[in-house]
Amino acid sequence: MSASEPPPLRRVLTCGVRTWRFFLAVLFCFVLGSITAWGPVLAGDSSAAAALKLIQARRYGEAYPSIFSLAAASPKDMSLQYYLGLCAMNVHNLPLAELAFARIIVRSPAQDPFAVAAKKALATFRSQLMPYSSLCNNKSLRWSPQAMPLRIWMSDGRTLPAPYVGCIMDAATYQAATNVLQSGGSLSVTPSYDPAYRQSALAGLRWWDWAVKEGIFSYVFTDSPRDADIVVLFVEHPPLKKAGYTLYPYANHQPCIVQLECALSDGITRAFKVHSMEYIMAHELGHSLGLGHSNNRSDLMTPGDEKDTGTAPAAPVTACSENDRASLRAIYSMPPDAYFVSARK
């Protein structure tokens, strides 16, 4: 993915069907200040029906235990996440409220009414959190727990053969590139590569140490692309003119491929390139973990500097923001539409 659109993910391991059964009720809640129409929701589910009656009466604290259980049983039901957020707010469990609303936002299109409602709800209490949509081709994506620890190959300046460099690949091309990586053949070093770039990129990985400490993901380094889940390559002037790219796998046992531009363009010094490589790698790892782009310039996952290949001043962002953190926590706290699975067979 990255600044450019990723190739379509053709293989969907689990099918996520959005549940809209409470959607009208949610809109009424905001527009009228009270829920005036429920419709035949959860017919036959007495505990859910009872919980909904409590919410209708704004007895959120009483509804909380039931909604909590229902949301845990159906974590991809965004309407339940919304009610969980409302109930959590009312019992002053603000971290859970933030998490519930963030879950809605990360797995919805930015302008989705549900996401808009969740953003408004976040704004009603102390939270200044602004999680962002992380859908890829309308799918939420993340690594499978079984893929941990992720194996990262931070190459020493290696690049793929020309047909695979810095471009969007279709499924067949991606498989061919994967074959090149996993066959053990030698890869050439990109001419403008500087070992300092690799060191800087390694530092970029450490921007995510907080998530490792929280147990969201883990990684180890591998010295070969054969078994790597995330492959980091270095390229010259990529056709798409981006400072960094992350391409998502189409199928099981394919890696995420990250490509970092090395060549210096007008006005870009080596020192700047070394400096910016850390930021670019941190951003691309965010994509590799399943994050999309933020519109907030204070977030690591804003796409600006990635798009202009470093012609802007050094990014002021020096760490993952609270928005980046909340978005990743939300993604990894519920099942996705599709998992990335280990590249190991």
Ligand SMILES: [Zn+2]
């Ligand atoms: Zn990006």
